[in-house]
Amino acid sequence: MEYQGVSLEELRELPPHEFRKALEVLVAEEFKSALYMEEDEDLPLDVGFFDLGLTSLRLSDIKQTLETRVGQEIDIAVLFRRPTVGQLIDYLAETS
Template identity: 45%
Template sequence: MTEPANAVDLLLSLPRARRRQTLTDLVAAEVREVLLLPEDAEMGADVSFFDLGMTSLRLTELRQRLTRMLDRRIEIEALFEHPTSQGLTDHLAGTVLCDVFPGTAPASTPAPQNAQELPPMVQEILRNLYS
């Protein structure tokens, strides 16, 4: 069997029942990599990236890594609006990867209460910077 060309091909090659967990694992691995955490580091799926020490620069790196891994465009706002591994996985499955996860409604998971809210001006600057 040949190796999948990218993570989407990998996900599509799996039975539907295993796709979600695999995507969750891929996102968590990328978060660990960006934060320079060891592979076995425990991260709560609902812990804010910012509580883990993520900065906006590292968040940009995470976006770039996920974009390359999935070969799909990921808006930077998505990472600020879904600042947890679980929230980001839900967003990716519901919007970016809807062809891989058919029937998945777009995620509307609220950000954790301890997540830092960005002022509207900062959001606008980031939107303009990464458009």
């Protein structure tokens, strides 16, 4: 299944074993866009946001976009307690 452009509401309808993978695609899509990465490039999930080259302002933009896409607020402190894409995906999977 293709997950790009899918909302969290649609993801919630997936079987549990597909949900996390789909959430990973959704989040990675936003980070890749912010980092001007090609769709087929691999986004490292275990590298810190700032080590990826993001600024605080750009990270704030990603946060706002993700909040809209997943339909839940993401406290800014979460981004500092979970400072990698993988950890953010884990958080969203746990709280969705």
